[in-house]
Amino acid sequence: MLRLTCPFCGDRDYTEFRYGGDATKTRPASEETDAGIWHDHLFSFRNPKGPHVEYWQHVLGCRQWIVVERDTATHEIGATHLARDTGDRS
Amino acid sequence: MQRYSAFALLKHALSGNERWARAWRSGAPKPGYDVIIIGGGGHGLATAYYLAKNHGVRRIAVLERGSIGSGNVGRNTTIIRSNYMIGANTAFFEFSLKLWEGLSHDLNFNCMVSHRGQLVLGHGPGQMDVHARRGNTMRLNGIDAELLDRDEVMKLAPYLDYSKEARFPIHGGLLQPRAGTARHDAVAWGYARAADDYGVDIIENCEVKGIVREGGRAVAVETSRGRIDAPKIGIAVAGHSSHVAAMAGLEIPVESHVLQAFVSEAIKPLVHHVISFGAELFYLSQSDKGGLVFGGHIDGFNTYTQRGQLARAQTVAECAVSLMPMLSRLRLLRSWGGIQDMTPDGSPFICKTPVAGLYLNGGWCYQGFKATPASGWTFAHTIANDGEHELNRAYSLDRFLQGKELDEFGIGNWTYKQ
Amino acid sequence: MTAYRLSRGGRIDRRRPVAFLFDGKPQIGFAGDTIASALLGNGVMLLGRGFKYHRPRGVFAAGPEEPNALLTLGEAGRREPNIAATTAELVDGIVAQSQNRWPSLALDLMAINQLAAPVLGAGFYYKTFMGPAKKSWMRYEPLIRRAAGLGKAGVAADPDRYEGRHEFTDVLVIGAGPAGLAAAIAAGRSGARVLLVEQDFALGGSLLSEPAGALEADWLAERIADLGRLGDVTVLTRTTAFGLYDGNTAGLTERRDHERPDPASGRARQVTVTVRAGAIIFATGAIERPLVLANNDRPGVMLASAARTYLNRFGVASGKRIVVATNNDSAYRAAFDLADAGAAVTIADLRAAPDEILAARARAKGIALLPGTAVAEVLGRRAVAGVRLADWKGEDQPIGSARESIEADSVLLAGGWSPTVHLTSHRGIKPVWREDIATFVPGGFAAGQVGAGAVIGTFTLAGAILEGATAGARSAQALGHDRSGAADIAIPAADRGEDGDLRILPAWRIPSRRHGKAFVDLQNDVTVDDVTQAWREGYRAVEHLKRYTTLGMGTDQGKTSNINALALMAGLSGAEIAEVGTTTFRPPYTPVALGALAGRAVGAHFRPVRRSPLHDWHVANGATFIEAGPWLRAWYYAWAGATPAEAYIKEMEVVRRGVGIADVSTLGKIDVQGPDAAELLNRVYVNGFLKLASGKARYGVMLHDDGTVLDDGTTTRLSDTRFFMTTTTAQAGEVMSWLEYLLQTAWKDLRVHVSSLTDEWAGMSVSGPKAREALQLALPGEDLSGERLPYMGAIETALEGVPLRIIRLSFSGELAYEVFTPADYGIAVWQHILTAAAPLGMKPYGLEALASLRIEKGHVAGLEIDHRNTLADLGLAKMAGREKSFVGKSLMQRPNLNREDRWSLVGLESLEPDKKVRGGSILFAPGEELKGHGHGYITSVTWSVELDRTIALALYDGALKHEGEEVIAAFPLKDEQVRLRIVSPHFIDREGKRLHA
């Protein structure tokens, strides 16, 4: 069973999480009106065969969204952190 | 090529079967071709065959990194059908089913195309209405469809769970009598042999590692067996579509996901149709070798490993036993996985790309096997004429920018929810 | 002569005979037997028929690698086909039947296939069955399908129970042979938590095949005692590790068939155990390979190690006159033990100069040792009668001159050993070839995993014990459990001159002058000729060879055939075996019952059921329920009618003419609180929420980023920083995760917190012209006037101290109030309102009527919101704020989403009252040919109580541009058409007078 580390709850089966897809794309600002920018945000994917940074939500748990680095060719799991914890949140 | 027939079998049997010829030649790649097809799966081989047969292209190479048929064509649950209702999908998949009907003859290779019928179950009035819209659209486009009520479903498939305890009671179903299954391996080998007969070079153990561009045009590929030039290059690598498209600087709306499939031990005839559950994605049919072949939803996260999680095998088994209680004691023989090229709207790409001379066939999600004949036919047309055929015009890379998604099941633009 | 039971010996309990049936005939075995050992003990040699040629077949092996002796066990719901007799533990009451024969095992008419053999070679069915017509295959297919498959599956429901279980352990040891026992003891002594798993019903592995009195037997007994003394060590026998998965997780099947668990006691017959381990030690041993020679499938031919197991473990000799055909040293031990048991043994050893020590011991036991000699062919048809010998000068030499034939009743084959690398290869690490032992070993191990014993090519007892003990101690140490001396495990002193070197002379095929069939895969009847034909036709890659010949695709998954076959193909192609490689190893290691994988999540327990707080009231008051996703919802009530069609009309009438009450508790309810709550809502809803006043509700629509509609619902402002959002039942989970996604990944600065209140509040809709009167009767002291509680107004009050939240909004189009109360009080409040409003004739109405009322009002719902439609398609374009930004605003403007001819919301009125109007009908303009995709389709249909005719909502090309025009609704599935007129989807009270009453 693919095991993910929820920073709040600890190691859990991936079945406790809901997948959120590619986490490397920053969401355009709400005011952004350029359809091309929104199109690339939604419809283009690096889809690498190797390290992939992705979102998961611990829905059968603390409901936190987390960011996981996982290799899509071997399923080796790297660093994991709460999605909210990057950048400005102290 | 040597004609296959009952007579041929007898003739060769008398001479100890020693004079059967190779089904397809195996040789080193030539320096250049008119067209290179990357990917020796069903779509790549079919494209090469129709390029030669329909468009008279002579110098064609199919480059396959492993052995032909080792990709999804060799690992799918073999369901063929044309019960599509959204835009271009209806005509495209019906055209494919028509090609399936004559395929064994056309290729002189028995693909065991079995028109045994596919029954999609409905578990509530709302779902039956959605089935009705699909069935009505099929009939209006000359495609066979029948809406069955609960009693008719019970006659067709008496072994389903009609008991009071069933968590999702069966209200009825949509039957496509002409739908069914085909022998997956035979499709790859049949197209390979027929293409080889037209002079197509099928080069195995030849992995494409780079696409050479000059002046915005694709002119050659770098492979594990050296550089090979061609003015036209067609990508047909299914699960590796992003990986190969990136070699030409293209980022495409595809994410790679593993879909698992399962086969039970071989038993005497038990299930005579393709059965699709309505409450959760689950589909099952009995192969001619006697094993029940079934599957469910993708595992649900990006991966290129051709193997799945145990939890998914368990949820698929839950569907199997809940839908057909008799399967409880039948044993799983083998489980495997294949990498599917999932697109946001669940529909494929058969189109030109921003790079001149480079063409893309991919994004097949769950449904590429049934599309193999029509995909080969239209991709060959697109390459030969440097322009899409009427049947595949809608399968363009820019459809999302246009808002022309073809969302067959109304799931919305999520690759991992298709 | 046949196999027979010796008067003494074996690890069976001769005091406990066990009776069973085989093909209707009573048989007797002993406790500790398998069905195979019991049948062999009774001299029953014929157990089955070959898959394709229906040749007679007997017992070939002694474990799960058995290709031949597959029986159907049990009857009716407990019928199980294809069970290997060699692993089926003999317990009371077994009913076993042979398979794949007609009319009987002894007389199988299908054997005539052997005459057609030359035509039935590999892949013959690809070359024929194509004519004459396009769909001719449909005529041949039934024949092919009837011939395929061995056993017949049962169709009756299985009475037994199955289950899943979650386990965690420090060290998981797979296999309880010498290596596994040593590993478990060493890890246990170090203080680690250990789980030892063994597929057999006895511990010991290959040690069970040692003679009873041998030192190994004593060692085994001592080790089992050691295990008993260790605290945190769990031992599971009859449990197979069927798959290795990510996260150091293994899937196990725990079988309890021997207990005959009574399902009525809640005890499961089989359990699928998911075990997550800190470290995994693979001690799964090795499986012996046969030699491939003519007629190697006759009953009486078996693996040498199997014969040794039947002798020492079950006290059954394989025959009186035994010929051992070997290419390595390991078979000599079987020869010695059988000679000691009184059999006349001949060893035909391919090697010109077998090991001197072994040769001397053979001669001392009166065994005829024939060096440089091959068994070229097995004689006899229904059972072994003898062998034809030939000089052996090596694989690449033509077979030597035929030599004498000798009589025999048992032929034992020893072609080398294949480590059981299945599990170690399940995660894509391909096994690698080792020339010195002529076999494949694991290609490496992931972190926290290690192999010990025969599985990594160590074929000595001492080696297996040493590696096991070291692996056990090291694995425990890596997890922080250490104790000196943990790995000190005794090694039996027996000097059997064992140095582990098999001194194997690889011989992948013994050519035979005559044309006997040499089988590579005994279960799928694949012969050397088939492999040659695959090579000839170009199917040379190992995966092509497998699929073209169906080699290794039976229930034994090629455990005794894969390596011989790929080595044969390497020879034919002039390639190295290491280059050719193996086919993929896939779970399960041995077949697993689908019921065991499904566990208890079947039938009614398949998926969880969600129930409203008012569920028990509905049950008690004649409701019929319908599934709505995970929910069970009251569909219609008995007071109104016996069928949904009949009842919903009566329920609608009550609401349109008086007052009705409906359970809306399943609506998604979300608490949105914080200084930036309004900002969050303003960003996700298309319409403005910043200036919504407290005590006011507003209908809002949310889009996906791609501009299509995600969900709609009403949100009420309770205070400056607190909102009460409702969503549709179906999208509640989606909306909740979507809001949390936006807050935690993008809008991290917004100070707002969202929590689900779906389960906190019961919700009921009091609807109808007399709704206010009804509510007034229920809440006598409450000011429910239009001023205090106007349309889209909200108040918080109480009834006898019980909090109530009343929001005046309507889904039915009537004057209506949604009354929310904390869930536990739901039934009491609902009953209170019903009792108070009884004089007004208030009645409960269900989901069917609820849906029909909203159709009359023209309110979109699930059938219209299907991720393809935009605001404009649903007639809601006006809701989108022009200046403000909102989620989806940009891509909402994509060209194709704004075309004039988009299919968008219209109402339809039937013009042919006697005809049925059906959902899913396709709409055409009158006179148009009924072909193609049409101009739209009907989404929802109902009888309109108000308009006294059938009405529908639909999506139509250009929508209300065609108001007043006629359309044809085609339903070709039932050859029906009906004429309707396009009208506004708001059939009743377009100005909303009733809402503001």
Added chain:
Amino acid sequence: MLERTSALASVIPGKGKPGVGGAIGLQLGEARGFALIQVAGFAKAMGKVESRLAALTGGRVPENVRIPVQTGAGWVFRTGPEQVWLVVPAAGDVLARLTREIAPEFGVVTDLSHSRTRIFIDGARSVDALKKGFPLDLSEAFLAAGEAALTGVHHTPVLLHRVTRDRFEIYAMRTFALTVWAWLADASHEFGYEVASSEMGHTV
């Protein structure tokens, strides 16, 4: 007087089932009469919220979900990086005081008292029953008496609280309560279970 109805009214009071050989290995029941109040703080203000909470409950505020804090009146669980659940007797005025003392710009207070049904399983075989569905290490080394975990069973989220070695309390979503109970009863059947009548205010 308007009465409260439990989501488990159709099964409590009710009959248990004897296990294999007539054994009774555990007890199932419901603990009622509690209030469940959620307090969530905003990123930079969580410190202030925690100090208010500590003052009010008279005990520390738990740092993580594993080790909840028992206060005189009940339990305090940390259910998120900036979220706390108070399980206190229903009769108290904790909700009112919290709503007053936690200013909107620091954090939010939400009453979830009716949203969870508190099922308990108690007895020597409770771990054996729970192992059939909880994907967690239930050994005491990993989940000791007093400790808690947020997880899921039969596709529905629960808070699992090991009150003593053999007593586990499962806070299930109310609309899933009966299906969780049915799952638990089915899992307990082979060990034999009795159905305890509902306990009021059992917090310790």
